[in-house]
Amino acid sequence: MSTRPWPRKLTEENADRTLAEQYSFSWATMENDKKWTLYEGYQIMFIIMKFLFTGLTLSCAIPGGIFTPTFALGAVVGQLYVSVLRKTLLFFGIYNYIEFRGVYSILGAAAMTASVTRTISVAMIVLELNGHLSHAVPCMVCVLSSYFISEFLRPMSFFEMLTIATGLDLKVAQKGNIIIKDML
Numbered sequence: 001m002s003t004r005p006w007p008r009k010l011t012e013e014n015a016d017r018t019l020a021e022q023y024s025f026s027w028a029t030m031e032n033d034k035k036w037t038l039y040e041g042y043q044i045m046f047i048i049m050k051f052l053f054t055g056l057t058l059s060c061a062i063p064g065g066i067f068t069p070t071f072a073l074g075a076v077v078g079q080l081y082v083s084v085l086r087k088t089l090l091f092f093g094i095y096n097y098i099e100f101r102g103v104y105s106i107l108g109a110a111a112m113t114a115s116v117t118r119t120i121s122v123a124m125i126v127l128e129l130n131g132h133l134s135h136a137v138p139c140m141v142c143v144l145s146s147y148f149i150s151e152f153l154r155p156m157s158f159f160e161m162l163t164i165a166t167g168l169d170l171k172v173a174q175k176g177n178i179i180i181k182d183m184l
Contacts, residue, residue, distance in 0.1 A: 040087075043080040047073060058162075066158055070116045071109045078108020103138070106130055110139050111146035118157035120147060 050073050057064040082104035089097050110126040123143040127136055156164075163169050 040080060040083050043076050043083065046076050047080070050076070066116060067113060070113045074109035074112025075105040076108075077112060078104040078106070081108065103135060106135060107138055107142045111142040114143040115146040115150040116158050118147060118151065120144065 050069060054064075054066075054069040054073070057069075058066065079101065082098060082101050086098055086101075089095075106126060110122050114120060114122040120143055123136075123139050126139055126143075127133065130139075
């Protein structure tokens with residue numbers, strides 16, 4: 001038998017077991033902080049790669065979207081936050097304080113997207129995607145606080161910075177109205 005856990009052949013004895021049972025991977029493994037040691041490392045690696053590749057796609061001649069990459073980045077930052085918070089609470093001997101880890105992904109995604117795009121309507125989009133009105137108040141608090149903090153740090157949205165970087169603001173100031181073919 002090989003030492004690699006994947007792939008295993010389907011045999012009579014493991015045919016009725018699920019993948020989680022065959023490979024000893026389950027929600028209990030994910031909730032056990034001692035077994036799930038590389039979790040934060042994978043998240044940090046994802047954040048760095050997502051940030052670099054999003055910057056690469058936005059620097060192209062025809063930039064890609066910003067909403068979805070920022071949404072994904074915020075969700076992973078929310079999971080990284082709850083993971084570090086769980087480890088900190090575990091260090092102080094507090095167990096089972098955080099019950100639903102996924103809520104932090106939702107709130108992180110909403111906060112990060114509202115911070116970058118400077119729109120409060122992200123809260124409504126997240127609530128529609130989520131479907132739970134019980135998350136309305138935490139979502140609004142996260143969106144509003146991220147909006148005001150980012151507005152305090154830099155009072156321009158991503159889109160305003162993009163117009164300045166591409167020179168669109170100068171073209172509008174010179175002509176008043178611009179035609180799309182002037183931009184291409």
